[in-house]
Amino acid sequence: MRYGKEFFDLQLRFARVVAxxxxxxxxxxxxxxxNLYVRFGLGRAFDQDxxxxxRYIQGLSQTTHASDWTYSFYLAHAQAGRETPLVATFGCFSYATPDSQSIRLHFQNTDTATVSPLSIDRLPMRLSELRALFDHVRRYEPEAESVLxxxxxxxxxxxxxxxxEAYIASATVADNRFRNMSLWGQFLDRNGGLKVGFTEDFxxxxxxTTTVRELASCFPLQALAVSAPITQFHTFYDSAM
Structure with missing residues (x-):
């Protein structure tokens, strides 16, 4: 998905307040x-050098049009690298393997239907995708014990x-996610534009906001970290058939 210019403007505005x-x-x-470093296809080392x-920072210091420079830089570099190395994709869901004993789930709206991919009408399709994903994991990731x-x-x-339920019940707030789409993604609609309500609230x-400690509370929704044994998922999707 190509993200709209307004998404980068929003982050620039936030960064100025932070500074x-x-x-x-x-x-x-x-x-x-x-999330600019990742959006520029630079991975997750967050190396200031x-x-x-x-080149981005140098150009930023030389322009009076930070918004235009940032977006043009994104368009030129967005395909330079993948944000997260993925093992396999099933519809809207994919997974990565941070280590041999766990998998990490990811979601991206690839549904072409006109309704929300999370609507009740699309629930059977999403469950089917997850069932296929975990069937694949059971076959090809035999050492995996947990899902993150x-x-x-x-x-x-x-x-x-x-x-x-055990997966959802484990949820805790993931602190310091300012660099990640797990936090910034809440502002995006299915076309890469901004959701008006979320953006206005933010x-x-x-x-x-008057202190650094209050910055996280500017976000309408916090990033939540969840985990559960993989056996919970096999049982859940087997019973959902």
Whole structure:
């Protein structure tokens, strides 16, 4: 998905507030409090000396149009690398293997239907995709013992109902996710534009923020970290057939 310019403008605006509140350079705020580094295809090392990042920062310092420069830089570099190495994809769901004993779930809306991919009408399709994913895991990841996830989506009942209760019950707030789509993704609609309601709520909260400690509370939904034994998933999807 190609993200709209407004998504980057929102992060630039947030970074400027962070820089002012924390008394740090804008460059550092952009690296530590936005998803730009990842969106530029640079991986997750967050190396301030990465040559591509340095080119972005140098260009930023030389322009009076930070918004245009940032978006043009994104368009030129978005395909440079994959955000997360994925093992396999099944419809809207995919998984990665952080180690041999666990898998990490990911969601991306690839549904071409006109209704929400999490609507009740699409529930059978989502369950079918997850059943296929875990059948694949059972066959090709025999050492996997646990399932991990981190996303703002775990706040939504429409998403929660796709998973075993034990997985959802394990949810805890994932702190310091300012660099990640597990937090920033809540502002995006299915076309890569901004959700008006979420964005307005965020900006309203941001305008009232006076300390660095309050920054996380500007986000309408927090990123939640979840985990459960993989046996819970096999039982859940086998029974959902």
């Amino acid at each position: 002012a509140l924390a008394a740090i350079p804008l460059e550092q705020a952009l690296l530590d409090y936005t 990465h040559p591509t990042w340095r 996830g981190t996303s703002w989506l775990y706040n939504l009942r429409a998403y929660q109902r796709l998973f075993p 900006l309203r909260r941001l305008s009232k």
